[in-house]
Amino acid sequence: MQKKSSMQKFLARIAPQAIIVFTLTAFMIIGAVVFQKIDPVLAEQSFYEVIFFEFITISTIGYGNQYPQTTKSRLFSIFFSIIGIPLLVVTLGNFGKYLTKFYWKAKGCLSSQKTDSELVNDKDMPGFVIALLYFLTFAIGFLFIPHSGEAYSIDDCYFSFISFATVGFGDKVPEIDTFERFSKVTTYLLWGTILNIMLISYMNSWFNTIFARQPYRGRDVEVLIGGQCITVSEITSLVAQQFHASPHQVRSILHDIDYIMDEMQTQESDENSEVLVQ
């Protein structure tokens, strides 16, 4: 019984992620079909090359070796990126978060040191771990990832970093002539982008400590609820949704609770004084 419920919980946690990943995959496949229909240049390319082009577009790397050329396909690429970019950002961001959580969990398991607070506070991975992961990734890229630059030189690093950072100049592009290479390169780039998101979030918090950017409005204050960090405005709108009410109404109820408290206190003091009188 206990096991089943924990299993269910696990499934409930996994399901939204699975839905997002599934949506993304379906979206990309449908997009590839449409692109091949409306763009004669892309239609000549193989299916996985079009998928790769879509990935390069919505990850905002944008090498520029493949690009839409007709008005129709340009219009479609605008539509495609309006939906695709946030979808991919969220997916990769989630993976990054889970990776970080996994790291803290693993650390908690391996050493006696408790890491609950790091888990709860969504603390970023320490910088040296990210750096280590980067080096490992570069090493793998050095050995296995073919690209148009000079192999086994600074080009490997340069290509990888420029791609991960989603700058994507396009002077060095990965070679995806076979399906195997395509899957290799895509996995590599996906992983690299997740890594880059973690790096940026790490550096972001570092910058924020330097500039001490304080949330200047109450609604932007982040709070911890059920292990997740969300802003006050988000939680209010969420609660409001649950209640089928406007955020304003929810706030007024909270004010009411405040009122109850005051009322009860005054009553209490009244009662006390009554007791004293008696």
Next chain:
Amino acid sequence: MEFFGIAKFFINEKVGGKDRVSLDKASYHNNNGSISMRRDDMEIYEDLLFGIEVAEEEEIRVLGRKLRTREALFGEEVTRAGLGRAEYYEDSHMIHSCDKKEPEFVCPYAHLHGKNLRKKPAKIFIENEEVEIELISELMVSGHEDIDDESDDETKDEDEEEEETGIRKFAKLVLPHVALVLLTCTYTVIGALIFYSVEQPHEQMMKEQQIIFVAQKLIKGIFQLKLIYTRQNEFVDDLIRLAAGNETKRYEWETLAERHMHNMSDQLFVAFEKYFLTSNEVKKNAATETWTFSSSIFFAVTVVTTIGYGNPVPVTNIGRIWCILFSLLGIPLTLVTIVMIADLGKFLSEHLVWLYGNYLKLKYLILSRHRKERREHVCEHCHSHGMGHDMNIEEKRITAFLVLAILIVYTAFGGVLMSKLEPWSFFTSFYWSFITMTTVGFGDLMPRRDGYMYIILLYIILGLAITTMCIDLVGVQYIRKIHYFGRKIQDARSALAVVGGKVVLVSELYANLMQKRARNMSREAFIVENLYVSKHIIPFIPTDIRCIRYIDQTADAATISTSSSAMDMQSCRFCHSRYSLNRAFK
């Protein structure tokens, strides 16, 4: 400044001639400069108020893990006892001796209000006993939204000279932002200068080498360009020769054309690949520089914003290494700046887009005309403070739709601008602005790099701020909702309450409430109190709550509650005083 919080501290007390050090927790409240502190003699996490049964033990355990303060208050054994409220009471006496394993107090807000963590011993009167306390951690939620974290002495200043602090406050708010923008600009310019100093000599060298190479190899040729033009002349000469010879055989012409075409294209490819000559340079018969100062700036901006058109690109190894290092620090820095600009934009637009507010008002007016005239009640007290019926306290948040509209309008504006500056059609320009502002940057279309470049850069950076805002609103917030599919907020204890402008957990709020009530009372009294609360608190629940579902309530149950909505009008919309309701009961 008014603030409220929960603090944990060590107390040095003299008990029976012996020093006793104990860990205690207290809520404190600072009002008008005087700090009042209350020891949390007990904390009860009951959801009577919200009509939710005692949660399962597992739930509590999970919560215990999340908020370790609770774990410290009552361990698992106590919660397993289920309904033993008395035991709750017994065990939730907060004074623990030090030998008891005290988990580190984790303040869930600490990472945000890290600035407010103070570590200094202080002497404070707690229930008329002087004790020395050392705050080990403090949870502070500022009283008002706009006063975020100003030290106490500043509030004194505020009383003295309001105007000066107004300026100072403004400066304090603005200065870091300006500094950040300046820093990013300087960083980009310095980076661009380094790119320029590394890449430009290399390019120069390559072109010079080209001259020497050509001079050595060819007798006539001085320049690759010259070579191309000699080829062209040869071609023309041959053509004239053929034409003069009255040659009409198609075959002859074709072979000639083919030979010269091949020659030409070979030369062109060599010129392009090795010596970085562009078609423009060939057309004008003059070499132009790829790496000028302004193109370096353009390049640096495309790097840090991750647009990455791919023209120009660094070709030397030093340039590439510097590119990696530059982007490593530059990208997050720019991101912070752009997010800041976007935040600023959000903030400004919330105040400046009064049009949207008017639109809401209009919508409300049109809608209310169809319905029965419904006016919320405003009590006399509030009325005397100048709050009338027509005051709009509707949430004026910008919707995702509005931001999307702004994005499209801005992109269209870019389309118009670029179709003026570049020989592009409107749609091509529109497409270019979109691809640029989403930082995809294919590089198939590139803006010119002359005097207008800086205007274009400004356009791009502003556009990035808007896109960031848009992606944040449209994408992340909406897609994040998938997380909450089928997920209910299972216990109200972890919900949030705003009490007098302070944000607290409902559980903590309730604990405080209980603590206030049951302080200095016996156990029996507490149970009675608790019963009293459960029975008598309900009538005090505002009328509004009836039209709102309980968290665990099903939809059909909610329909009943709407019947009481007639009572809504009875409560004042500002202070929510229910005097009229009481009057109704009388």
